[in-house]
Amino acid sequence: MTSKELFNRMGMDIRTCELTKQYRVAENTYPVLKGVSCEIKKGEVTIIQGPSGCGKTTFLNMLGGIDVPDQGEVRVGEFTPQTTETDLSRYRLYDVGFVFQSYNLIPGLSALDNLQLPMTVAGRKHSERVERAHALLQLVGMHEKASKKPDELSGGEQQRVAVAIALVNDPPLILADEPTGNLDSKNGMIVADLLCSLAHDYEKTVVIATHDPSVGSKGDQILQMRDGLIVADGRGWNH
Ligand SMILES: Nc1ncnc2c1ncn2[C@@H]1O[C@H](COP(=O)(O)OP(=O)(O)OP(=O)(O)O)[C@@H](O)[C@H]1O
Ligand SMILES: [Mg+2]
Numbered sequence: 001m002t003s004k005e006l007f008n009r010m011g012m013d014i015r016t017c018e019l020t021k022q023y024r025v026a027e028n029t030y031p032v033l034k035g036v037s038c039e040i041k042k043g044e045v046t047i048i049q050g051p052s053g054c055g056k057t058t059f060l061n062m063l064g065g066i067d068v069p070d071q072g073e074v075r076v077g078e079f080t081p082q083t084t085e086t087d088l089s090r091y092r093l094y095d096v097g098f099v100f101q102s103y104n105l106i107p108g109l110s111a112l113d114n115l116q117l118p119m120t121v122a123g124r125k126h127s128e129r130v131e132r133a134h135a136l137l138q139l140v141g142m143h144e145k146a147s148k149k150p151d152e153l154s155g156g157e158q159q160r161v162a163v164a165i166a167l168v169n170d171p172p173l174i175l176a177d178e179p180t181g182n183l184d185s186k187n188g189m190i191v192a193d194l195l196c197s198l199a200h201d202y203e204k205t206v207v208i209a210t211h212d213p214s215v216g217s218k219g220d221q222i223l224q225m226r227d228g229l230i231v232a233d234g235r236g237w238n239h
Contacts, residue, residue, distance in 0.1 A: 001135040011042030011172045011205030012077035019062055019072035021055075032058050033069065034228035040207060040221070042172070045199045047219030047236070048209040054225045056209040057177055063207060064098060064175045065091045076173070093122060097166030097174045099195070101181035103158040105150040111137060111161045112146040118168050136164040140194060156187025163194050174198055176208045180215055192218055 021033040032055050040046045040063075048056045061067040062074055065081045065088045073080060081091040105114050115133035124132070137143045140160040150158055159179065166174060176195055180188035192208075192215045199206040199220070210216055217236070224232035 001131050003135070003139050006132070006135050006139065006167070007170055007202045007204070009170045009172045010203040011199070012079075013042055014040040014063060014173070014205060014207075015075045016062070017073045017075070019059070019069040019074070021058055021062070021067070021069050032228055033062070035072070036225075036228070036230055037072075038223055038230055038233060040205060042205045043199055043203045044220035045196050045206045045208065045218060045236075046221045046223060047216045048207065048223050048225060049211070049216055050225030052211075055228045056225055059225070060175050060177050060207065060209050063173070064096045066098075093118075094169050095171050095173055097169070097171040099159070099162055099166050099174065099176035099179045101178040103150070103155070103162040105158055105161060105165075107150055110147045110149055111142060111153070111164075114150075114161060115165055115168055118165060122169050132168065133164075136167055137161070139167075140164045141190075154187070156183050156190060159183060159187070159191050160194065163191060167198070171204075173205045174207070176206070176210075178210055178212075179208060180210065180212050185214065188212060189214065 017037050019033050019036040022029045022031045036059055050056055062069050068082045074082060081087055112133050115136060116129045119129040137146050140163055142157060142160050145153060145157060174195065179191055183191060195206055195208060196218050198204040208215060216222060219236040222234050222236055223230050
């Protein structure tokens, strides 16, 4: 299986309209998103920047169907994932690949088995799972360490496996929340370049929330958030 054969599903454009979200803590409510509207294009890397607590993770969770807005809408292509709980679960499983700061690998399983697990949940055949897991490990440069367990891998290696896992079901959308937050600059760049290549080489929609300026500099679109709002929307260095 070549890297081109790995991916058949192109990204989709995302449009959000006036998303609001507030959290209730005891008697008090705290508005976290105050009307977030933006457009995110397939084939591009969109970076979300902004100070701690401004709402980046909350916004990314809305895009990925991990959370739903109080008001407003997320449209993904022609589709509104928040319609029903079944739609949302399906969307999270098949349409979105998540990469987090903590790699979230299952400790007792090899890299290869970690990749196979979400494909088992999605009902793929054993032979297809194994072939695809090997090809994805090759893509992220981890093929030689396929039999290693997470505690035998460095942070950068674990994060490369986590990127491969995010791609197992060929999702059109890749959402990454501080994916380089625990990595040194060299490994951070390897992971950032991998994520960017998914947009630029495979036409996926890639959204990265990050404090890391060197990751930010790779964005095609930069969304600046402050206090629950997008305050600036600009093109990246490459445009
Ligand atoms: N489940 C929750 N219940 C209550 N408050 C929450 C919850 N999740 C987030 N918040 C609050 O919402 C605000 C925005 O949080 P969010 O995690 O989206 O920020 P962030 O921009 O991702 O910050 P960081 O850069 O530190 O990751 C914060 O003030 C946070 O305390
Ligand atoms: Mg966050």
